[in-house]
Amino acid sequence: MPLLMKPLLPLLLLVALLSACAPTRQGSALTDEWIPSPNHGPRRPTMVVLHYTTNNDTETALRTLTHPEREVSAHYLVGRDGRIVQLVDEARRAWHAGASYWQGNQDVNSASIGIELDNNGHEPFPDRQIDALLALLDDLRARYAIAPGQVVGHSDVALGRKVDPGPLFPWRRLAAEGFGQWCDPPYPTxxxxxxxxxxxxxxxxxxxDPEAARRAFHLRYLPQHDPLVAAAIETELAHCVALTPGRPDRP
Ligand SMILES: [Zn+2]
Structure with missing residues (x-):
């Protein structure tokens, strides 16, 4: 090293250290120039997708949701006791919905917050768990302005593949708080x-696949109904639900 450079050594080291720590910018390799604008903010989720874990305890669910080889996760896990565990930063895309569709969007993972409820699929959801879920949904709605119809089940967005959060999930109670849509009879014509x-x-x-969509609709809105009774009221019910606030006011 030339003698003249020696006094500059600490400065050079500092520059090297700072550039190593700088966050990497995501962008096109074709970019000619990077002129940062201050006018931007974090991307906002517009949906929430609810799941059940199929597990009997939180520890088993956590092992699955954090194991690199399972390649599955969610932003939050809500335990039977109401404990809320966060697993993925809300700004990141958790892998919970898989191949999916809702309101024209075929990449639900990129648009949503995923919430797993610890439930084996055959048991009622305890009040403490639903209370915690409602508090979490309230917090998400306050921060992201999520419309009622944008709170959905995995079964709504992955037709023919998924049935969670299942027939025991209390959709009517959620809708009373403004999460998800619902309609009680009598239905308008x-x-x-x-x-x-x-x-x-x-x-x-x-x-x-209209039949797959119909099955998902029955699972969510008419889970305890005799199939013949459900078939007799399904169109009126779908019409009535569609009349309730569902989609966001703005894109
Ligand atoms: Zn699921």
Whole structure:
């Protein structure tokens, strides 16, 4: 090293250290120049997808949701005792929905917060767990302005693949707090020409396979009904649900 450089050595080291610590910018390799604008903010999730873990305890669920080889996660896990564990930064894309569709969006993971409820799929959800979920949803809504119809189940967005959070999930209670849509009878008469597939598409379901969308709708809105009774009221119900506030006011 030339003698003249020696006094500059600490400065050079500092510059090298700072550049190593600087956050890497994501962008195109084709960029000619990087002129940063101050006018931006974090990307905002617009949806929440609810799941059940299929596990009998939180520890088992946590092992799965954090194991690198399982390649599955969620932003939050809510235990049966109401304990809320965060697993993924909200600004990051958690891997919870898989191949999915809702209201035209085919990449639900990129648009959503994923919440796992510790539940084996065959048990009622304890009040403490739902109370904690409602508090978490309230917090998310306050920060991201999530519309009621944007709070959905995995079964709504992954037709034919998933059935969680299942027939025991208290959707009616959630809707009373403004999360997810609901409608109680008596249902108004739909306009002429209104059919079930139209209603399901209005809600956000992928109606490419109308029967798969219909099954997901029944699972969420008519889980305890006899299939014949459900079939008799499904169109009126879908119409009624579609009349309730669902989609965001702005894109
Ligand atoms: Zn799921």
């Amino acid at each position: 739909p306009p002429p020409g209104f059919d079930l597939t139209t209603g399901l598409a209005l809600l956000g379901y992928d109606t490419t």
